[in-house]
Amino acid sequence: MEHIRTTKVEQVKLLDRFSTNNKSLTGTLYLTATHLLFIDSHQKETWILHHHIASVEKLALTTSGCPLVIQCKNFRIVHFIVPRERDCHDIYNSLLQLSKQAKYEDLYAFSYNPKQNDSERLQGWQLIDLAEEYKRMGVPNSNWQLSDANREYKICETYPRELYVPRIASKPIIVGSSKFRSKGRFPVLSYYHQDKEAAICRCSQPLSGFSARCLEDEHLLQAISKANPVNRYMYVMDTRPKHRMQSWWDTQKDIGRIIVRISSKIWSDERITESDEKKRLNAMANRAAGKGYENEDNYSNIRFQFVGIENIHVMRSSLQKLLEVNGTKGLSVNDFYSGLESSGWLRHIKAVMDAAIFLAKAIMVENASVLVHCSDGWDRTSQVCSLGSLLLDSYYRTVKGFMVLIEKDWIAFGHKFSERCGHLDGDPKEVSPVFTQFLECVWHLTEQFPQAFEFNEAFLLQIHEHIHSCQFGNFLGNCQKEREELKKLSNAKISKQMISLPRSYYIQFIRNPRL
């Protein structure tokens, strides 16, 4: 509250973005602790949640007043004209403060009171039970079991407590493997296809440096492969583009070259030839290859597959470019398309879809289990695993199922919602539209298979609003552990809900349950 200086400004104009001749509505602007509210002369209300504000901009003063442009995280752009510059400045400063909170306690979810009693709130938290979901998939079974290794978040902080692993994988193997994997994110089950007995597993990249082996990790992968009785081999999908790996390689080679040079000087071996240098370099590079992705020699019956999904920084700037192109008025068709192309957004969407299709095909057609990883295993891995499961299992295309899918592959497995959505005033480089891309991929599927989904576009948009709104507890925090702490912090006052719309708004009427 201390940030709010002016709570009410009259005679504010709201420009109509859809009219061509800059029509505007005049009304009153109210600033509350959580929302910016505009009520026009027809009593129509425009609510903007502070958490939805991505940026506020104060433009140069004009004759009619001081323009204030607010860009929202749901891609809405609101253009106000405040008659007095002083008011505008006050509001501008308040919004700057209010839209970027420093502490979780200041987020909307902590003050939001949806008028529900404790039991209703508890119901909200228990609505989605992942143990139930794994049971639906058919695990635990003779090949897969629940592991209590991470019960106290001891092995991996960013994983949930309950993890499913192959029955033959013992605890030492798991622990050993987790040390070999970045952030301790060892291979675990994400989705089990009951008919094909094949599994989608996920993990993070191996960390081995120059000693490129970890026997426990190799054992764990063997165990995953053996947990599929139908197929001898399994896939390891690295969702990172190969050229990125290549540039990493190149740096390794450069280091290697220096080492070779130095060593040749040390040994004062003048006769070292160019070809010798190349031989040594290759050997070094091969060893170096142990980091970043698995050395194929050490893993038998494993097929490696690279799919090129770019990293969060590329995605962030791509979205930025896309929004710029989409927001520009009076573009020519050619400018629009070249802008669309250079933003690369659709290319990235296609890369994610391609990866998910590869995954689904590996399971449906080849009966092979697939292990998916990227760098940390919480961005691209979540995209590919969840989209792949959506393609494979019609349950995930229902309203409930889709929420379960998000809960399982995104929330539980530690997609860093708070950092990626910029809930708090943090590192802007951690913000990235990874989850937005996932929703868009689903949207593309709903367009192609309208009857296959129980929900419609409104449902996806609503979820997209709520990942940024911080209204409910679902998407707060960066992992399960953090979320539990937050819940304690709020005395369990946060309510949990993914959708705040009446069901009739988001139900697809033309659904065909057989699809």
Next chain:
Amino acid sequence: MRGRGGKEKLFSDRNINLQVRLCCPRRNNRTTQEPTFQYDFPWLASFRVPALPPGVVLGEQPLPPGVPSGSGLEAGPKAASPFYPGCSGGGGDCEARGPSWSWLTRTCGRHTQTWPSHSPKPRSSLGQRRCPPQPGAGPGFPPRSPPLRPAQRWVICSSAAVTSSRCRGSAVPWFLPLGGMEFAELIKTPRVDNVVLHRPFYPAVEGTLCLTGHHLILSSRQDNTEELWLLHSNIDAIDKRFVGSLGTVIIKCKDFRIIQLDIPGMEECLNIASSIEALSTLDSITLMYPFFYRPMFEVVEDGWHSFLPEQEFELYSSATSEWRLSYVNKEFAVCPSYPPIVVVPKSIDDEALRKVATFRHGGRFPVLSYYHKKNGMVIMRSGQPLSGTNGRRCKEDEKLINATLRAGKRGYIIDTRSLNVAQQARAKGGGFEQEAHYPQWRRIHKSIERYHILQESLIKLVEACNDQTHNMDRWLSKLEASNWLTHIKEILTTACLAAQCIDREGASILIHGTEGTDSTLQVTSLAQIILEPRSRTIRGFEALIEREWLQAGHPFQQRCAQSAYCNIKQKWEAPVFLLFLDCVWQILRQFPCSFEFNENFLIMLFEHAYASQFGTFLGNNESERCKLKLQQKTMSLWSWVNRPSELSKFTNPLFEANALVIWPSVAPQSLQLWEGIFLRWNRSSRYLDEAYEEMVNIIEYNKELQAKVNILRRQLAELETEGGPQESP
């Protein structure tokens, strides 16, 4: 021709030309109720031998042997196969696809910028790859039924022929090749066995290929398989390839479909290819299929008389008395490309019109195109004024167009060329209206491309759509380089400007380009779609096509002679009409509930403009059509379309009459590639079709329930009024 991939089995033992369409079982239930069924088997009721077209020779027909009998007539009704293959039920509905269902999924964020509203082509590839082939769909069930189904109507020969084929006990694909004398010499090899057909979405089919005067037919001669019927006039280009003695003919159609025929034997292949080439490029219009086609449906209403200028004029004459019908062009002497009857200002006599005609390009003096009842403003169209380099003027012309202005009002002249082009036209005797001579008019120049620029754009676009390399950047840059959407944007912008002048500014307008037969008509007709609710109905749209395109003298014969695959550069081809249809589709997509027709209606018009069994789009203008005696010798497209059974397929279930002016968005963000035309053969629309069908069912069911509610309410009210007096005493 098979509009969209044949799927009908054409014959079996007893029926000569019974075409059994195979539906996938899911769709059958509706087809059985098809009311048109009674027309379908005319010989069952009264066996008539229709008049044979001139030049048709009855003779021994090739009787390919050996197809097991027993799946004949009785299979027809059971298999829910209306005689028109694919005309009803499943096929018809599955043909119906479109964006209009999407409103259900888009209850909010209609134009949200988040989701790029344009659809990247790879969606299609994803879709196809995601789904394993569906065996349940039946072999070779095409995504949509062919809309040109009457083309498959075949000439029944005689009952004797029926018996004879039955006596032989063989189910014989038996048809009469319409090979008159004219065609006999062109068909070098009428029949080849063991030809393999490859086409989009379907497994290859092996069968017998037959060439007739107007069709290419491929029959697998087996039960449960479909046939391909392709009108020669639909063939745009063919390629031949040889591997050993196996020849391959790739047929590229004007509706952008590409099919491939593997023909054993080099000689046969060469013969077939050259025959197709000759037959698809017939010089004489009178040899075209419409002159030979005999409809097998009952003509409820003769389409040639559906939209008479007099009737159309009556719609205006009730609102205004400032206009009159003029018969000055009765003999096509004043303007060869105008119809005999035109609407002109009442105060201008025919003599003045003759003078004005000499001042306008092609004699196209300004005539009324549209009267806006709301404020009495009008759209007129004409050819360019022939002012030339020396600034010639024509007092009668000035008087004519000034006669349309109200006192003290100004009007707008929209020139569809850029100022530069218009100025250059003066050197060739053309020009534009000088401000000095037309002080009451403001001239606006808009640049709409014509001729080869449009044709090249179409060629590039279709090539981009057929390019199967899955790369998003490549696709987007090719789409951009085709400039197709730029043309769409220009045309729509100009039409919106025209509509704005009329509705918002309250000013009359005159539109012309050079000849006034291409971009002029695009703009006048689109402006009417925007302004007038009637032109958004099926009949109103037909009337619009008749009035603004056919009678106004758009040279269909020249413009639609070739499509996107033709290598031969000819001067007059241009997809002007297709661009217009695409623009209508863009508006339809933005206002899914304001149109009585759906996307299929537009696709059907596109197909018939390029190749048809009907005479409607033959000829370049009314005078040519008169000389060809099309009314007497051919059937009108409208006769076929305006029957309830056909109309049901073209009706938009979401239609709710909207009396308002609709203002489409012309921002590039709002324009989309018309997938229904350009990606039709590249990706299966099965799931979209099914969704559309489901939506239609829901809407019908909803209507039924509404009706029930109304009945119950009425009953309740009756009971209450009955019960009332009893209780009161």
